[in-house]
Amino acid sequence: xxxxxxxxxxMDGNGRWAERRGQTRTSGHRKGVEAVRGAxxxxxxxxxxxxxxxxFSSENWRRPEDEVNDLMGLLKVFIRRDLAELHRENVRxxxxxxxxxxxxxxxxxxTEAEDLTRNNRALELIIAFNYGGRDxxxxxxxxxxxxxxxxxxxxxxxxxETISAALDTADIPDPDMIIRTSGxxxxxxxxxxxxxxxxxxxxxxxxxxxDRASFEDALREFGSRDxxxxxxxxxDLALGS
Ligand code: FPP
Numbered sequence: 001x002x003x004x005x006x007x008x009x010x011m012d013g014n015g016r017w018a019e020r021r022g023q024t025r026t027s028g029h030r031k032g033v034e035a036v037r038g039a040x041x042x043x044x045x046x047x048x049x050x051x052x053x054x055x056f057s058s059e060n061w062r063r064p065e066d067e068v069n070d071l072m073g074l075l076k077v078f079i080r081r082d083l084a085e086l087h088r089e090n091v092r093x094x095x096x097x098x099x100x101x102x103x104x105x106x107x108x109x110x111t112e113a114e115d116l117t118r119n120n121r122a123l124e125l126i127i128a129f130n131y132g133g134r135d136x137x138x139x140x141x142x143x144x145x146x147x148x149x150x151x152x153x154x155x156x157x158x159x160x161e162t163i164s165a166a167l168d169t170a171d172i173p174d175p176d177m178i179i180r181t182s183g184x185x186x187x188x189x190x191x192x193x194x195x196x197x198x199x200x201x202x203x204x205x206x207x208x209x210x211d212r213a214s215f216e217d218a219l220r221e222f223g224s225r226d227x228x229x230x231x232x233x234x235x236d237l238a239l240g241s
Contacts, residue, residue: 004176013182013206058132090122097131133192
């Protein structure tokens, strides 16, 4: 099967999963963390090399304070509990998103996870935290503008590659497939630059129900797509049409 090198996931539906069971949104997010563990395992087993998970968007700060604190807490617990095992499994952990507005304790934890796993090669687990696609591009623009102002780069030399290299995802290949669960069909400011040629797969299941079979369904769907990157289909090339 044609396996995507980089899969990115918008993990949607934790709240609805909990509401349908008469439970709190927090319990939905907690169940969502279990699905994260499963997704990391499945990605490794299925031969995916990069897995990016949208854990907290720059817009999620608008949620009630309690829920924001719960999401921060869950990420901390995940790193504390799972880091040793991720390291044993040769998983490299990386964080994308704006670090400047994060509290010191969470930033320290995320940096520790990145430092410990820096040389791991089986799978790259990229956690998008305090991440927004437009914010990523705006920070890259500021970086390039300040380099130009210092005379380090020529503004006329700025091209697509220069911008890609100034994003949080600098040395990570663009996602081949973006999965969104819960039936919603939006990109919600996730990897908007990097998604230029990604295949979108929308799954009806809510994130806490995402399992190995859901991952395989998405991979099958990806395998059935004809990726042309602006070119014509290989079949048409062969026919000379
Ligand atoms: C969307 O569900 C989910 C989120 C905003 C957060 C996702 C976070 C986790 C799964 C836990 C932490 C992550 C890691 C990597 C440990 P929603 O609340 O918007 O659901 P709804 O649309 O049904 O309300």
